[in-house]
Structure formats: C-alpha cells, structure tokens
Amino acid sequence: MRFESQKAAYKYFIFTLVLLVLQVLFGLITAAQFIWPDFMAQTMPFNIGRAIHINTMVFWLLFGLMGATYYLVPDETDSELYSTKLADFQFWLLAVTGVVAVIGYVFGWTEGREYIEAPRLLDWLIVVGVLAFLYNIGITIIKSKKWNSILAVLFSGLAGLAVMYLFGMKFFGSISLDQFFWWWVIHFWVEGTWELIAAAITAYLLIKLTGVQLKVITKWLYLEVTLVVLTGVLGIGHHYFWIGTPEYWLPIGGIFGLLEPLPILLMVIDTMRHVKHSPELHHNRVALLWLIGAAFTHFVGAGLMGVVQTLPSINKWTHGTQLTAAHGHLAFYGAFAMLVIAAMYYAVPNIVNRQVSSSKGIWAFWVMLISMVCMSFILFGAGITQVYLERIMGMDFNYVKTNFTNFWLLWRLVAGVAFTVGTIILVDDFLHLAIKKPAVNRRDIDAGL
Amino acid sequence: MNKFVWIAIIIALIAPAIFFILLYNSLSPMLQEEIPENVVVGKRLWQSKGCVECHTLFGNGGYNAPDLTKTVEMRGKDYLEKFFAKPPMMRPHKQRKHPGLIEKEAADLIAFLAFVNEVPIIGWPPEHAKSKADNNSNGAEK
Ligand code: HEM
Ligand code: HEM
Numbered sequence: 400m401r402f403e404s405q406k407a408a409y410k411y412f413i414f415t416l417v418l419l420v421l422q423v424l425f426g427l428i429t430a431a432q433f434i435w436p437d438f439m440a441q442t443m444p445f446n447i448g449r450a451i452h453i454n455t456m457v458f459w460l461l462f463g464l465m466g467a468t469y470y471l472v473p474d475e476t477d478s479e480l481y482s483t484k485l486a487d488f489q490f491w492l493l494a495v496t497g498v499v500a501v502i503g504y505v506f507g508w509t510e511g512r513e514y515i516e517a518p519r520l521l522d523w524l525i526v527v528g529v530l531a532f533l534y535n536i537g538i539t540i541i542k543s544k545k546w547n548s549i550l551a552v553l554f555s556g557l558a559g560l561a562v563m564y565l566f567g568m569k570f571f572g573s574i575s576l577d578q579f580f581w582w583w584v585i586h587f588w589v590e591g592t593w594e595l596i597a598a599a600i601t602a603y604l605l606i607k608l609t610g611v612q613l614k615v616i617t618k619w620l621y622l623e624v625t626l627v628v629l630t631g632v633l634g635i636g637h638h639y640f641w642i643g644t645p646e647y648w649l650p651i652g653g654i655f656g657l658l659e660p661l662p663i664l665l666m667v668i669d670t671m672r673h674v675k676h677s678p679e680l681h682h683n684r685v686a687l688l689w690l691i692g693a694a695f696t697h698f699v700g701a702g703l704m705g706v707v708q709t710l711p712s713i714n715k716w717t718h719g720t721q722l723t724a725a726h727g728h729l730a731f732y733g734a735f736a737m738l739v740i741a742a743m744y745y746a747v748p749n750i751v752n753r754q755v756s757s758s759k760g761i762w763a764f765w766v767m768l769i770s771m772v773c774m775s776f777i778l779f780g781a782g783i784t785q786v787y788l789e790r791i792m793g794m795d796f797n798y799v800k801t802n803f804t805n806f807w808l809l810w811r812l813v814a815g816v817a818f819t820v821g822t823i824i825l826v827d828d829f830l831h832l833a834i835k836k837p838a839v840n841r842r843d844i845d846a847g848l
Numbered sequence: 849m850n851k852f853v854w855i856a857i858i859i860a861l862i863a864p865a866i867f868f869i870l871l872y873n874s875l876s877p878m879l880q881e882e883i884p885e886n887v888v889v890g891k892r893l894w895q896s897k898g899c900v901e902c903h904t905l906f907g908n909g910g911y912n913a914p915d916l917t918k919t920v921e922m923r924g925k926d927y928l929e930k931f932f933a934k935p936p937m938m939r940p941h942k943q944r945k946h947p948g949l950i951e952k953e954a955a956d957l958i959a960f961l962a963f964v965n966e967v968p969i970i971g972w973p974p975e976h977a978k979s980k981a982d983n984n985s986n987g988a989e990k
C-alpha cells in the first residue's frame with residue numbers, strides 16, 4: 400500500500416462480505432422453498448426472500464467494486480484520495496440505506512421491479528451516495544492530472560453505471576416502457592458499464608500481479624472497451640424481442656448478441672498471455688488464482704451461457720425459464736463476484752499489512768467455483784426439462800415444476816449448501832486476516848497455486 | 849497510441865449512433881400511448897405487492913410461478929375475480945393460500961393484466977404452451 404487513503408477501501412470490503420453472507424442465506428431459503436413450499440412460507444415468503452437474495456447481490460457487488468476503486472485510484476494517480484472523510488460518509492450513507500432496504504423488504508416495502516427493488520425514497524439516498532463517490536474519485540483524478548487508460552475506462556464505467564440507475568427510478572404506467580427502461584439498468588449495467596469497470600480492474604490487477612507494463616495493457620483495454628460498446632449497446636435487442644417493441648429488434652438482438660462473447664474472450668486471452676509471459680509473478684498467488692478463475696468463469700457463464708439464448712428463434716423457447724437463472728448465476732458469479740474477491744485478496748493483505756495464508760483462499764476458490772458451476776449446470780438441466788415439457792409439449796407450469804424440474808432443483812439446493820461452505824471458508828479467511836496474527840511463513844505462501 | 853485510441857472511439861460510437869436512431873423509432877409510439885387510469889393503478893399494485901418475484905410477465909421475473917402474460921385470455925376475467933376474492937391453496941403448498949386482493953384491487957389488477965394481454969408480442973409465448981395449459985386447472989372454481 401503506497402498511500403494512507405487506500406485504507407478507505409477496507410470498510411467497503413468488510414461490508415461486502417457481510418452482504419455476501421446474507422445473499423447466500425436467502426438464496427438457501429428460497430431454494431429450499433422450491434422443494435418444501437411451506438418452509439418458512441409465512442415468515443419469509445418466496446417473493447420477499449428472492450428480492451433480498453438478488454438485491455443484496457447487487458449491493459455487495461457494488462460495495463466490492465467501490466472498494467476496489469478506492470484502493471486503485473490513489474495507486475494509479477500517485478496521490479492521496481481527495482477526501483477520506485467523504486469516502487467514509489458515503490460508505491455509511493449507502494450501508495445504512497442498504498440495511499434499511501433489506502429490512503423494508505421484510506415488511507413488504509418494495510418498488511416491485513427485479514434487482515432495483517429499493518423504493519423511491521431510498522433511491523434518492525443511493526443517488527446522493529453514488530454522486531459523493533463519483534465526486535471523490537473524479538476530483539482525485541482531475542487534481543492528479545493523470546488520466547491513464549485504466550482510470551479513464553474505470554471512471555466512464557462508474558459514471559455510466561450511475562446514469563443508468565436513474566432510468567430505473569421512474570414509474571411507468573406502460574408495461575412496455577417499463578420493461579424497455581428496466582433493461583437499460585440490467586443489460587447496460589452487466590453488459591456495458593460494469594463490463595468496463597471489470598475490464599479496468601482486471602487490467603490493474605494484472606499489472607500488479609504479473610508485472611506487465613501499463614503500455615501493453617492499455618492496447619488490450621481499449622480493444623476490449625471498443626468491442627464491449629460495439630456489441631453490448633445494440634445487444635440490448637436480445638431483451639426487446641417480446642415486450643411489444645418493433646420487430647427489427649429480433650435480428651439486431653440476435654446478431655449483436657452473438658458477438659457479445661468476443662470482448663470477454665479477449666479478456667481471457669489478455670489475462671492468460673500476461674500470466675504466462677509474466678516477468679515476475681507476484682507472491683500473492685491466491686489473488687492471481689481468483690483473477691484467472693474470474694476470467695474463465697466470466698467467459699463460460701456470461702459469454703457462452705448467454706450466447707446460446709440470444710437468437711430469437713431459440714430465445715422464443717428458453718426465455719424466462721430456469722435456463723435464464725442458470726446463465727444469471729454463473730454470469731454474475733464469474734464476471735463480478737470472483738473479480739471483487741480477487742481484488743479483495745490483493746488489497747486486504749496490503750491494507751492490514753499481513754500476508755495472506757494461501758491454503759484457505761485456495762480451498763474457498765475451488766469449493767465455491769465447483770459448487771457454483773454445478774448449480775448452474777443443474778439449473779441448465781432444469782431449464783431444458785422445463786422448455787421441453789412446458790413450452791414444446793404444452794404441459795402445465797405447476798405440473799412440470801412439481802413433477803419434473805424439482806428433481807433438478809433439489810440438487811441445486813445441495814450445490815447451494817456446498818457453496819455456503821465455501822463462503823464460510825472465504826469469510827473465515829478474511830476474518831483471520833483482519834483480526835488474528837498471520838502465519839508469516841514463506842513456505843505457506845509459496846505453496847499456492 | 850493516440851491514433852489507436854481515436855480509431856477505437858469512432859468504431860465504438862457507431863453502435864450508440866444506430867441505437868439512438870432506433871430508440872427514437874421505438875419510443876415514439878410507446879410514449880404517445882394513452883394508458884387508462886385503472887390499468888396504471890393495477891400496475892402499481894402489481895409492483896407494490898411484489899408479484900414479479902414469483903411470476904413472470906413477458907417472461908421477466910421469478911420462475912416459481914406461471915407466466916401471466918396471457919392469463920386473461922386463457923382463464924377469463926370471472927375466473928380471475930374468483931381467484932383473487934377466494935384465493936386457492938397455492939400449489940404445491942399445503943398450508944399457504946395464494947395472496948388475495950379486495951374487490952377494488954382485484955378489478956384494477958385484472959384491468960392491468962388484460963392490458964398486458966393485449967400488448968402485441970408476436971411469437972411469444974410459443975403456441976403449444978398457450979393452447980394446452982388450461983388442461984390443468986388449479987381448482988379455483990371449486
Ligand atoms: C457480463 C455478465 C452478464 C451477466 C451478469 C448477465 C446476467 C443476466 C441475468 C441476471 C439475466 C436474467 C435477467 C432476468 O432476471 O430476467 C440475463 C439474461 C440474458 N442474458 Fe445475460 N448476463 C451477462 C452477459 C451476457 C452475455 C455476454 C450474453 C450474450 C449474448 C447474454 C445474454 C443474455 C440473454 C439472451 C438473456 C435473456 C434470457 C431470457 O430470455 O430469459 N448475457 N443475463
Ligand atoms: C447458496 C447459493 C445460492 C442459492 C441456493 C441460490 C438460489 C437462488 C434462487 C432459488 C433464486 C430464485 C430463482 C427463481 O426465481 O426461480 C435465485 C435467483 C438469483 N440468484 Fe441465486 N442462489 C445462490 C447464490 C447466488 C450467487 C452467488 C449469485 C451471484 C453472485 C446469485 C445470483 C442470482 C441471480 C442473478 C438471480 C436471479 C436470476 C434470474 O432472475 O434469472 N445467486 N438464486
């Protein structure tokens with residue numbers, strides 16, 4: 400850690416872990432309710448548990464990305480953060496808002512739109528918090544007069560993320576308009592602005608962990624960004640097939656959707672090239688492992704599992720089934736969750752000035768990755784079953800669910816339990832890092848990978 | 849390096865340029881559409897009750913309950929009125945009934961669902977599901 404103010408990231412990372420635990424817990428409850436419908440059905444109905452599950456996910460990923468940004472920006476600008484007080488204020492504002500939102504859902508206070516359930520009043524608090532964040536980062540960069548490629552891409556991604564959120568705040572009387580702009584938030588987040596943020600953070604971590612030059616990374620970064628914008632913007636057409644919008648979105652969504660895996664594939668090649676030809680690999684192999692894993696899982700979960708559903712002739716059958724959930728899980732996990740964890744594994748040891756002991760981080764990596772891949776493939780199986788019986792054969796939804804897909808969804812629950820074990824190992828590792836004395840033993844550290 | 853960046857920016861901007869043209873074309877009819885008051889009230893209800901976390905509309909939402917895009921056409925308004933007034937056991941639950949609605953709420957919500965039903969979406973949901981799904985009634989009439 401070169402600058403004192405990089406510590407601002409620490410709180411963000413801790414809260415990230417708290418929300419991750421909550422997310423997993425509510426994932427388990429909702430998954431169990433598929434198998435035992437009456438399990439907690441009065442205290443925590445499925446719709447509320449699910450809202451909390453996906454909302455805590457959005458929150459923890461945002462906290463993780465903000466933490467990574469606060470750690471990265473002083474490093475890249477060669478200066479202290481503009482204001483650590485503002486960073487703290489912004490943290491508490493958003494953290495309290497998040498907690499209030501979750502408690503609110505329990506009592507049914509919701510805006511009732513997936514992923515952006517926070518009611519209007521809380522939306523405004525989020526806007527204030529995010530503006531404070533952008534201001535803090537923006538002023539730091541401007542003052543330092545160092546606009547390198549990483550900072551430029553990161554900042555455009557963050558600013559774009561904030562702008563897209565605004566489109567999710569308005570109430571629309573028309574259901575088609577509602578869906579039209581809802582996808583601006585969801586699609587332009589994960590396949591646009593967050594993708595830019597992920598590319599920038601990946602580039603930063605690659606420089607730190609493999610010793611590659613900024614000059615080399617910059618070329619890759621711009622190529623990735625170009626492709627993200629080129630494919631992702633019109634790629635939104637793959638959500639405009641069936642919401643009452645004109646028919647020309649069918650070919651557009653199909654064609655540009657097909658191209659969307661390209662920038663992601665580029666990120667994989669980029670990462671692997673620099674790891675293989677690295678002048679000197681950083682001793683923090685755990686962070687590196689998570690980073691490599693993120694690149695691959697991003698490609699499989701987002702790129703491959705997304706692209707198979709993007710042609711209108713296929714999407715017609717698969718749209719809104721367990722196949723969608725299969726893609727949603729592995730994509731979010733690979734593209735963003737693993738990247739946030741990689742950033743944490745790089746940053747937190749530096750912040751607390753201790754060395755990471757490798758074994759737990761590696762265990763958490765494999766347990767979480769394997770169980771999430773299993774969960775996603777199980778959901779894929781459930782989805783194929785559902786598509787065949789319900790959409791092609793024309794059987795009733797509930798009949799198919801209770802008699803056929805639930806067979807798969809039981810195993811999803813099992814995978815979920817395994818994932819929870821992995822999460823516990825992960826959290827435990829960070830707790831040790833934060834509280835306990837580390838085992839500063841080179842052999843431990845080098846045993847990694 | 850600089851030349852490279854400019855080329856990248858110009859190529860990347862082609863997509864947003866096309867997007868904005870299509871945006872204008874897609875949005876103008878939607879923005880002019882008049883939405884009846886009770887449909888808007890029904891939509892607010894749909895949101896505030898969190899129906900979308902179990903059900904999908906246009907295929908977007910939760911995957912724990914049937915899609916409701918064509919429910920009005922499949923079931924008819926009478927059926928739905930009864931359904932909300934005296935909600936049946938929420939299959940496959942054994943203890944929990946489906947969330948109910950008072951009469952006024954139900955009327956608005958059904959107006960909303962009827963509106964959704966009429967939105968022109970060509971080709972979805974696929975024919976088979978639509979024509980055969982009512983083989984399996986959930987017993988609300990009983
Ligand atoms: C970058 C990370 C990505 C994430 C986190 C992600 C996440 C998601 C999620 C959560 C959904 C479901 C939304 C809902 O609740 O209805 C979804 C839908 C979809 N995604 Fe992605 N996605 C990513 C990238 C991609 C890519 C690269 C493609 C490739 C074309 C793609 C294609 C699709 C399609 C076609 C759907 C609609 C599925 C349906 O019709 O039900 N996604 N995505
Ligand atoms: C213990 C592990 C987990 C379990 C048991 C679990 C379970 C579930 C369940 C039951 C749903 C509702 C699906 C439906 O409506 O049918 C869901 C939705 C979702 N979960 Fe998880 N989940 C887990 C972990 C995660 C993780 C780690 C992520 C991402 C980082 C994630 C992202 C999502 C997303 C994006 C959705 C919405 C999917 C969509 O609408 O297409 N989940 N999850």
Ligand SMILES: [Fe+2]
Nearest residue numbers: 586590635637
């Ligand atoms: Fe998309």
